[in-house]
Amino acid sequence: MIAIDDKFCPESSHLIAETFTIPLLSQLSEIPDFLLSWKETDEGHILELNDGGKSPISIDFLAGKKAHRRQFGGGKGQPLVRAMGQLENTLPNVVDATAGMGGDSYVLASQGFEVTLIERSQAVAALLFDALQRARLSEDSEILQTLQHMRLVHSDSAQYLRQTADQVDVVYMDPMYPHKKKKAAVKKEMAMLQKMLGADTDSENLLDAALHKATYRVVVKRPKGAEPVFHPTIQPSTNISSPNTRYDIYSIKALKASGQLSE
Ligand SMILES: C[S@@+](CC[C@H](N)C(=O)[O-])C[C@H]1O[C@@H](n2cnc3c(N)ncnc32)[C@H](O)[C@@H]1O
Incomplete structure (x- = not known):
């Protein structure tokens, strides 16, 4: 199961959740296998996909x-x-x-x-x-x-x-x-x-x-x-x-x- 972390960038998270039918982490009671989350960089926030390992992808x-x-x-x-x-x-x-x-x-x-x-x-x-x-x-x-x-x-x-x-x-x-x-x-x-x-x-x-x-x-x-x-x-x-x-x-x-x- 996948979810998007809406703690940061809530507006963009909601847009992505709606567009791609992805549940919001804040509304889940279980831990998802894969998580989309926002990485803060000098160029702004970048969406990353994590599987619990050390190397998220974007x-x-x-x-x-x-x-x-x-x-x-x-x-x-x-x-x-x-x-x-x-x-x-x-x-x-x-x-x-x-x-x-x-x-x-x-x-x-x-x-x-x-x-x-x-x-x-x-x-x-x-x-x-x-x-x-x-x-x-x-x-x-x-x-x-x-x-x-x-x-x-x-x-x-x-x-x-x-x-x-x-x-x-x-x-x-x-x-x-x-x-x-x-x-x-x-x-x-x-x-x-x-x-x-x-x-x-x-x-x-x-x-x-x-x-x-x-x-x-x-x-x-x-x-x-x-x-x-x-x-x-x-x-x-x-x-x-x-x-x-x-x-x-x-x-x-x-x-x-x-x-x-x-x-
Ligand atoms: C090997 S990757 C493609 C890599 C891509 N050529 C690139 O340059 O990054 C295959 C991707 O195709 C998607 N895919 C496979 N079959 C598909 C289908 N019938 N419709 C839409 N996407 C599909 C998979 O979800 C996966 O993300």
Whole structure:
């Protein structure tokens, strides 16, 4: 169970509690397994997720690894960006169906893609919401431009994709993979997400919804050497590999032309 500590920043806590249906700690009689709480910093309050351990997690688009990845990550040449492809005169819009800590979405938005970030976990969606709010206070015009390309939706993506009337060019998926390596080898953020959320065991359903909604591509991030996400009839059309990661690309046009996907 998760709750938000409303002792500090009560207004923001109430907003997050209502938006993401998260109980307020002050109204609980039991101790939650995971707690969202506010850390005071020189830059203001940052929402953190705690599991009782020593290392809470939070999202900061402006500092640390995410900023480094944006500045030095290789721009348009990086495999993630190349995997999204290019429409005739414009970049495709992207639904990031597994937004997580928002790192991939932020890279794509910084390269000019319109990105809808979809996250079903209440806690992770709340961290993303807080990170986006804080980043909007930045005075850096490049960052503000990137944020204009990012829209957060708290939903299950398969459900969203089956219901939305919006045109979706690319669906991007990076489902949680059951890691077999020792914990130390899994990044701190991913280790806590795995502890809280477990592996994403319904990726097959999400892939099917994505294939039926995307008009241009579905791109699935996999650890190098892993099988593609299972689908009874459809295999990736091609892939782009980097040292630890493979991006499986499903070309909608090619799948329709071969009759594997109905028109
Ligand atoms: C491995 S993480 C994604 C990491 C992300 N690419 C990043 O850069 O931080 C997977 C995330 O996808 C979310 N997720 C998995 N399946 C989903 C679905 N069907 N709808 C919405 N979110 C989903 C999980 O809750 C988890 O937060």
